[in-house]
Amino acid sequence: MKTSAIALSLTVALGLASVAQADQLADIKQRGALVCGTMGTFEPFSFQDPKTRETVGYEVDLCKAIAKDLGVKLDLKLLAVEARIPELNQGRVDILSAALGYSDERAQQIDYSLTPFVSRQMMLVKSASGIKELDQLKDKKVSAPKGSSSEKYVRTLMPAATILTFQDPPSAFLALQQSKVQGMVLSEIALIKFAQQAGGGLELVKQPVAIEYWGLGVRKNEPAFLAAVNDSLKKLEASGEAQAIFDKWLGKDSPYKLERTFKLDETARNPVLEPKS
Template identity: 50%
Template sequence: MKTMQTRTRKFLALLIAATAFVSAAHADQLDDIRKKGEIVFGVLGTDEPNSFVDPKTREIVGYEVDLAKAIAAKIGVKPVFKQIAVAARIPELQQGRVDVLAASLTHNKEREAQIDFSLTTFVTGQKVMVKASSGIADVPQLAGKKVLTVKGGTQEANVRKAVPSVDVVTFETTQQAFQALQQGKGAGYVNDEATLIDDLAKLGPAKKDYRILPTNLSTEPLALGLRKNEPALKKVVDDTLAGLEQSGEADKIFLKWYGPTTKLQFDKRSFKMDSDKI
């Protein structure tokens, strides 16, 4: 009987110790961030206005950059921005090369198996841009044609779902895909609608030669990406975003980068940063 009691006590002690170890491990990333005095955000740096290089200052700026800066301020550390490719986003996070992804990242069920997500930070839809002279009026007419997009995003899967016979060619950056459309290397260019509008604006008078097809390929909730099982860091991130929402600062940040005085000319937000559910 005593032997059984002794074994039970030992088992309980080991269980408590293991639980304490796991809890401590969960807090490690936030603790490490505070100890090193900086938090590294993985950003694209090529996706205006979410994150891009300011041509005057050569600094990375944008909508997601401002959200990241607010998170760093909440933790009390310096924000560091590391440019990464679309296809490298999740591997860079999982391998610990960045602490948080602020990289135009779609939150979907498939990715939930790999990483955790913050509250939704943006909602957009994916569409297709074509040359006005192409005669293509909507998405079904892309059947059998070559379509261009960035590698590693959700764009390829979404356009294949909409048009199974489409021929998809991918590029390392969205700019390369857009340039390929201008060079006549494909019939269409797939991206988030906000990015397509921004790309059109960059063309100046030549934008009349292009059009965005009316049909949405998908609705894309974007969020910040975090490594799995880091509840302490996720709480700080979510609390920061919720605080921006409650204070009205979220609206100010959105209008700064997407509002009526920008190239995108959105009148208002169609979403709130209040849930991490999709």
């Protein structure tokens, strides 16, 4: 009888713990706001509109759509690259929409949504450098945002290279412009924008560093909230709004002129390093 009572108590305790862990969705709806962590310095994903001074972009629009589907307002919080996961796990933001590449290591710390973007990680160099292959940078200096997946990939692929890390992508780009490094690793479209802003003299190495699958980040043990986020992404895909958001920021009428080759209902997964051209 005593053993049965202990077992019953444990079952009740586990059940209560499960409910407590799954309360985030209810808390967000009661609060009436979704706090979305984003970077704010990474055009066209999240950046400051020079005219309105508001933070806008592809990832911001995804958060807006999720907040609308949940019936709450959107609050944005700007985060440094290395602060993304700590801010989420400490409860300062509800969700991360911040160029969050999938990895098994990160998936042990947070849960990932379905895939909102698939990114090619590339290397940007000065045209006059004569660098055409990644192998030419294997013992050179390369810049990357601190704590980013870009940093992790280049360290894996080029263990003999000297990796200089910076607080944000613009600082890593400035290091390349000032010839403090010979290459900069980041997502393809971010590098395209930097090269355009520079007005010439820069080019991408054709061989990608990695193909990366992004996800929205949610705290562990929040199944109701994660399911709601994934449901919102599926609705965006089914309605055609996902394509419209992509076209607005990344499509043929944008500076990037990219073709959408993924869907928001795909599962996030590990990157493919150094695909062969």
